[in-house]
Amino acid sequence: MDFFVTLIQVLDSTIRLSTPLLLACLAGLYSERAGIFDIGLEGKMLMSAFFSAAVAAATGSVWLGLLAGIAASLILSGLHGMASITFRGNQLISGVAINFLAAGLTVLVAQSWFQQGGRTPSLFGGGRFESAEFPYAIGPEDAELTGRSVSDLMSDANVVHIVYSELLSGHSILVYVAFLMVPATWWILYRTRFGLRLRAVGENPAAVDTAGVSVVGLRYAAVAICGVLCGIAGAYLATALQAGFVKDMTAGRGFIALAALIFAKWRPWHAMWACLLFGLLQAVALRFQNIDLGGVVIPVQVMDALPYILTVVILAGFVGKAIPPQAGGDPYIKER
């Protein structure tokens, strides 16, 4: 039973840690499927994390914070779109610039706004996303009612009830949004006209142009969706997973999301599994430092590096080849 409870707890934190990865990964999916490489996911998440926490701290409303985070992320998306669509610049260089811009600006603004060494005040009450308790799930309310601790109640419950209460219930609403975005993204990409055009513009923009559909418009739309999703991811980090913004709080998650996107070969359902896998690695690394497997000790650094190593292996094509959208990275020049 002890092992089972530990397992459930690790899986629970897997879901929490996968959520920002999944949102950022789907964000990258829209952008890259439309032919715009985006290595600036990290920067957009960071920018949103700061502005959502700052506005939530200033107004006391987490929803206003979320909106501010999305807006901040959208501005960076607009910049990326301007550089890579309108001015046909190098999309990778633009992404690098956006990451640095966010890393610098967030600390600069945080320092002049709050004077707390580049962080926002801690969020509490309405400034944070609360966890949504499902009906009949064991939660803090039951504990108060019965006068026993939650873990005590858990140990008495049956397996299904534990999984229901611990694993499915009790997450912030953004977690459910993230996982619902997976079927939604699948439906949009594969079952709507917009999705078909979006995928086409990433493979062969000239054909889309010939059909009389605006390449520029489609690509800007994709970049904007990417901005919104990165905004939600950042807001989740600062107002749900943690209570406030700290310097560099994304800690490479944007790049892990990028790795997951390649791992999933740019497909929504696979993206979810890849993000869950990488989230599990993070959860395990967080809970156990060095893992002892019958004499062989796996150092924690291996868990840290594993998402990147797996991605390189996938990219190398040793385990099924990852082929990116064909027109990815190329600016489209209309013939005159």
Place this chain on the structure above:
Amino acid sequence: MPKWADVVLIPLISLMLAAILSALVILAIGENPVEAVKLMVSGALGSTYGWGYTLYYATNFMFTGLAVAVAFHARLFNIGGEGQAMLGGLGVAMVCLYVDWPHWSVALLAACAASMLFGALWAAIPAYLQAKRGSHIVITTIMFNFIAAAFLNYMLVNVMRPQGSQDPATARFPESVHLPTFQSMFSTAENTVFRGAPVNITFFIALLACVVVWALIWRTRLGYEIRAYGHSETGAVYAGISPVRITIVAMLISGALAGLMAINNVMGEAERLVLNSTEGAGFIGIAVALMGRSHPFGVLLAALLFGFLYQGGAELALWASIPRELIVVIQALVILFTGALDNMVRMPLEKLFLGMRKRAE
């Protein structure tokens, strides 16, 4: 468009745009940009101490800038300078710690070789995957930065940390491998200059590297092939140049240059290997190479500018309430305007010059 406009005018206009926006950022956080510039100039260039730091940073950025520039000539974007420099540091630390050197000059030669070897090896895998398997080099080098950080963390915590030490760092290097600093080289009996500043003999190695890279790119057969491949892959193949060979060789040179940076920061300054010894210099190399238009002389100038920004930024953080991150913002704006938004400046200028030529006719 005349060549001078391409080489001088466009970078200058981009730089000015970045400067104007940076000034606006300083204004927006409630500080005075003019005062900030004065503080930066006096802090970075007002004393030999300030110059000592400025040149020290510039040395780092010359190596990483050259690394990015060489890869750019083959149209490869090497974001992995950070990881390659970290591994170079590992090579330097091994040479300095595990071998007994009679004199620093011998140790310096060995450390140069080791840092180049380690840096090049770390670039070799992404290079091979790009050349042979078509894996995008930008993604693989990003991944290799993270893998390098985890690997270095493991080496410092579990292997190279002296017994009884809590600090994830190697032991201090022995006295015999300490490099001469500018203070010991240029001070006279009555006048001490560069007191306490970390700039050291590596600065001259960096200058030498600029000359060597220039000669390599514009005066050798290999350099010609690299540039040809960068201009047109199909053209290069038609001329009998092997894309696989050029990709791998260019990346090996690039990785070796990034690795060389470790001579400056590990052997010259810290005199031991610490976590995060590179401090983002690998990424600044991108800004330096873009601003310097991938030409070694441009890289030298851009590296000096960023050295000034870094030392000036440190002084700002010390004397005014502007965090060091201002430099990261300036760096981002430089990359944005000289790299990604290049066409924003170029297109109107091209129109202008075209109009002028038509009128002259």
